[in-house]
Amino acid sequence: MIRRISTALLLSLLSGFIGLQSAAADQANLAAKGKQLVLVCSGCHNFAKGEPHKIGPTLWNVVNRQVGSSAGFEYSDAFKQFEGSWTPDNLKHYLASPATFIPNNHMAFSGISAEADRNAVVAYLQTLTADGPTVGASSSFDYGGLTEGAGREDVYSVCSRCHSIMLVKQQGMSRSRWTDMLVWMVEEQGMDELPADQHERIVDYLAKYYGG
Secondary structure, three states: OHHHHHHHHHHHHHHHHHHHHHHHHHHHHHHHHHHHHHHHHOOOOOOOOOOOOOOOOOOOOOOOOEOOOOOOOOOOHHHHHOOOEOOHHHHHHHHHOHHHHOOOOOOOOOOOOOHHHHHHHHHHHOOOOOOOOOOOOOOOOOHHHOOOOOOHHHHHHHHOOOOOHHHHHOOOOOHHHHHHHHHHHHHHHOOOOOOHHHHHHHHHHHHHHOOO
């Protein structure tokens, strides 16, 4: 009788341990997907400890931080007047529709429509702490269907800020026309000028895989 109880207890403990391992693996995979989704945010935000603010505040240690409180960043009145902190739930609601969750804020971003993607982004943001785990790359993330190759991550992070990746893939332009397009985006559309090495990687990639 005692042996049967001990065996049952052992099996129960083992099942619970496996369940915890599985949950941890699921969370790690979700954070890995989020790490790649936030590439689109990197034009306005930094993520690593000690990196400065950009157009938007650094997102290091953002989870559970008081809204509008990152030292050294000049927030709009909408953020300053918001009473609350960036809990995971608040972040998910904000990411769904920034203009709805905090009206009159200055963030030029319409939101993330897919709940699964919002959950992934928040899972990644939760790792941005001093004792947070190192997050790898998600093997299932396809960069909007862009062809694998050097420069793909740059193209995704820069182009998907304003455009559907499908639109990018449909262009089929020569290298010189891709170059002219990037120059036009900077001069006429207000895009920040890219570092020279990133500009070259993007043009090389687009000309090679989506050239005319």
